[in-house]
Amino acid sequence: MTTRDDTSRTAVPTFGSKGKLWLGFLGALVVAGLTAWGYQLTTGLIVTGMRNVFSWGLYIMMFVLFVGLSAGGLIISSAPKFFHSHRYEGFARLGVLVSLACITVAGLLILPDIGRPERLYQFFTSPDFRSPMVWDFGIVVLYGALNLWYLWLLSRRDLAAHGSKLALGVEDTEAGRERDRTLAFWTAAVALPTAVALHSVTGWIFATQVGRGDWFSPLVAPVFIAKALVSGLGLLLVVSVLADRFTDYRVDRNELTSLGKILGIFLAFHVVYLLAAERLPHAWADHFGFWAITRNFLIGESAYFWLWTVVGGALPLAMLAMPSVRKRVSVIFAASVLAVFGTMFEGVRLVFTGYDDANIDAPPGISLGGEYAGLTTDVWATVGVYTPTLVEITVTVGIVALGAIIVTLGLRYVPIQRSDGDRRTASQSDSAEGSTPVTDGGETTPETEGSR
Template sequence: MSDVATDGRFGTPGTVWIAALAVLIVAGLGAWIYQLSEGLTMTGMDNVFSWGLYIMLFVYFVGLSAGALVVSSVPRFFHSDRYDSIAVLGGLLSFACIVVAGLMIVPDLGRPSRITGFLTSPDFRSPMVWEFLVVIAYGLFSAGYVWLLTRRDLAARGSRLAFGTTDTEAGRERDRRLSLWAAAVAIPLALGLAAIDGWIFALQIGRGSWFNPLVAPMFVMKGLVSGLALLIVTGVLADRYTRFELSDRQVPELGKALGVFIAIHIVFLLGAERLPHAWAANFEFWTITSSFLVGDSLYFWLWTVVGGVLPLALLVAPSLHERTWAVVAASVLAIVGTVFEGVNLIFTGYTDLNIDAAPGVAVGRDYTGFGSDIWATAGTYTPTVVELVVSVGIVALGILIVTLGLRYLPVGPGRTAGFGSSGGKPDTAVADGGDEPMGRDK
């Protein structure tokens, strides 16, 4: 960006970006307040679809958070300095995504006071209780992990965010050892977070499309695919518009890892999930093949083709897989595809009722009584404008966290990822909101 200010913290592009995010956040807050005043009838959920957009996005951002933390922690755990530049960025993305995921639960509960039940009277037989506790612990850990990785650089820059930490060589050596142990905790914690999320669905015995032992592994792989894809896209954008630096060689290398994750997720695990059902239901070769390959909804095709076939084609094509634009395009497609995986999971999971005999169940879409006597044996769900605005506002808050993190934290080994010009020297003011403007050309 060439239109930058020289006397402000972010410059004109950065100010516009922050203002746009602020508008979305305020709009989301207003929509949530309206939902509180009118009740959950303002959403598209009912007695048939008790989970909707909020829970779908909760599941999705849990996966994003877990995948980003695993990808950024594995190299540190195995003593590889090659990908140090993405360690803090991955931790920052993980923290922002888990904040978004946690906040998605609040509007879904209807009344925020209901969340105290997890603390005052928890039923440890419920996986939801464990999910709630793990999300809180995970959020606190990811924030502490980012601070551990950056506190010495913050201290060297005189930042108040160092919270009294001093920058010494002995301290840096001690933090390198601590970061190894932190990575050792981060990896199983992140994988456990995604797995518990999957088990919540897999334990629903009354819903055949969810009651499957492979749901948890699918959730883990979905997190790795979407988390790595988000890390690649964010890293490339940050390399373009901030002082964060991502090596040109790292992008295709990360793309290769993304291709492996997608292949395991879409080809192996999806095949392992669908083939036994197709085989058990049919005993003729082409019938088995069609049942195995053909999806049962448009969401299935958007997931597998957009999130699987197309990105794999970009990542394995000899003339494309080394090009940054192709890796970024594949990453964007993978992110979009995993969104529709969540849509396929939840939006179709409630379509078939557990009670298929007439009259079914009362829809109960209106608290005033209108519609409460309408019965259904099949469900339909479409998110309302209120749900969309609330969700966009929460996601905008997560983007704001990443933006401010890139602005105020030294995201990268020995570098400050401030929004500013292309000057190579880090300056001490950036970490505390100095005069470096947002936006630069690379």
């Protein structure tokens, strides 16, 4: 058994001038978001673009996105540990940190959407278990607690070695690290199905809406899981590259390249296969001519379709499919950004396709809940129209900024970089598997990770 003495302990890390400026900027966004939310609470949801026809807007669009980002990040971090693999060990803690930040953002986005957050306690005191929203809220809370535990479990021995109070009295011993590796396996065994359940329940909220034909499909939940894998891995790669550039975190280029390939596989499955599985039956049912079917399948019904399938799907897939360029960090970064961007607009498209056509298409239609000017029938509508207001955008940006603060503080105060012991174990495992590290430009070299 070995221990680290007090001489190895470092002082509490602090932020430099650039870090403080970054935190100040994020803090200003959070304050602006709180101010906008306060205005919404005092004025009512009328200050948003949502009405009776479009009862879900930007808050739910972003909720769906960040639930997927969180689920995908935890799946990528947990899968290797569940299979006792040391591959992608350098991304494990970062993935859980990003997952924790994203589920926090997703949970907070529920508050401005429900309009009466003071009634949130009723989820606990009088839940209606027939409602998918109750199940979704419950699993979001449990999932956030699981992320917090998982991050602390993976880093607590290093926190103890650094003398951090966040270790909560845990000591850094070799026997303790071995026990933590066993606990990490069992936590991964719980985290994987929980992450799948998290986004599946979110998908079922849409899929169980019988009155919305574009949502009522058994494929919605699997599509949501595929979205989570694409967006979660994409965001993890984006954050890892940025952290490597602006913090002390150092990304393993070999693992980065390997995860870039996996992102390409996820994109192919999601954008190519599941797109065909979802759209082809609808195209076949609506048109029986070959060209009519092909045109309906290939040509999207809105700009959001193109932003998702082409900008966020085909383009990054093409970038990652070319061996000559996909090994470059800049290409992996750009493809990951586009993948997250496309997933976001897939969620936008999802909401719009469900609400564009009102369930009552005969006049006078559905009440908008607005004011009657006495000149036109502006209180009724048969077609859904939605544009997010400045209030919604400001609130959403403020909540997202809070997630960025969580990641920033985690990178500074939590030992996200794997320890020396983990490096040696992973290096031995990689040697046994015959893997060879890759440099930024893609040439294979001897072990170069420690040279940085």
